[in-house]
Amino acid sequence: MKQLVVISGKGGTGKTSITAALAALAQNAVLADCDVDAADLHLLLHPTILEKEDFYSGETPTMDPVECISCGVCAEHCRFDAIDDNFQPIKENCEGCGVCEYVCPTDAVTMHPRKCGVKMVSKTRYGTMVHAELGIGEENSGKLVTDVRRTSAEIAEREGAEYVIVDGSPGVGCPVIASLTGADACLLVAEPTVSALHDLGRVVELLTHFKLPSYCVINKRGVNPELEERIATFCRERNVQIAGSLDYDKAFNEAQAAGQTIVEYDPDGLGRQVTEIWNATREFLL
Numbered sequence: 001m002k003q004l005v006v007i008s009g010k011g012g013t014g015k016t017s018i019t020a021a022l023a024a025l026a027q028n029a030v031l032a033d034c035d036v037d038a039a040d041l042h043l044l045l046h047p048t049i050l051e052k053e054d055f056y057s058g059e060t061p062t063m064d065p066v067e068c069i070s071c072g073v074c075a076e077h078c079r080f081d082a083i084d085d086n087f088q089p090i091k092e093n094c095e096g097c098g099v100c101e102y103v104c105p106t107d108a109v110t111m112h113p114r115k116c117g118v119k120m121v122s123k124t125r126y127g128t129m130v131h132a133e134l135g136i137g138e139e140n141s142g143k144l145v146t147d148v149r150r151t152s153a154e155i156a157e158r159e160g161a162e163y164v165i166v167d168g169s170p171g172v173g174c175p176v177i178a179s180l181t182g183a184d185a186c187l188l189v190a191e192p193t194v195s196a197l198h199d200l201g202r203v204v205e206l207l208t209h210f211k212l213p214s215y216c217v218i219n220k221r222g223v224n225p226e227l228e229e230r231i232a233t234f235c236r237e238r239n240v241q242i243a244g245s246l247d248y249d250k251a252f253n254e255a256q257a258a259g260q261t262i263v264e265y266d267p268d269g270l271g272r273q274v275t276e277i278w279n280a281t282r283e284f285l286l
């Protein structure tokens, strides 16, 4: 079983549309949506949820109003300004350090696991999908992404799937590192803009650190040929092979609006171009 992660330095490059199209082409794959801050693979794959599990990370306090004598010691010692005037925790500010529990003179404070989100295992027309939703205001530390990755790999082993195809987290922080850990290869989606070229540089630096084989897809071909050439040159210099490129075409947006993958919506146009990219990627993964 091979794990392919699709990432881009920034949002809006077509990463999720390409991931969904690869899922359609792979046939024997488990899918993982690691973009837990703004998961949208489900909009194209319409999953039916089979299992839902709360995800806990870190701790959060509860103040017992019966035991609390409103002395204010907890608020005085909280370095994160996370206790309100009624001596109740402010969840968004709380770092779960446990100082309030330690200093409370009446043992009114109890620390307990903090619910940060929900992980789901679903059925789609292209195979099992593992996805998640981060709770409102919860920070994405990468732990939920790691859980999605681990679960998808376990399911792929169990089902005898050939691939795990991962819609990676954007950026270069902890979530994207969690998306990449344990992967066999990475497909980078870049569009020909100055900011995308800059972001590509940051992502490639990260991938070099991971020593992960990486391949690049240039999306929105035709928008700026000079920048396309600069991306191609940059990739050559950094040993990132070009897996292919995709025309700038409104069919991607139309497919999205229709809730379809591009291989379903436009099989003879962009769908054919994505198929060529998938064929090249499969060769890389052998």
Ligand code: SF4
Pocket (backbone or CB within 6 Å): 060, 061, 077, 078, 079, 080, 081, 082, 083, 089, 090, 093, 094, 095, 096, 097, 098, 099, 100, 101
């Ligand atoms: S756990 Fe730490 S951050 Fe949270 S309320 Fe208590 S003292 Fe403040």
Ligand code: SF4
Pocket (backbone or CB within 6 Å): 063, 067, 068, 069, 070, 071, 072, 073, 074, 075, 087, 103, 104, 105, 106, 107, 108, 109
């Ligand atoms: S330290 Fe304990 S008793 Fe004092 S205000 Fe905080 S919760 Fe209440």
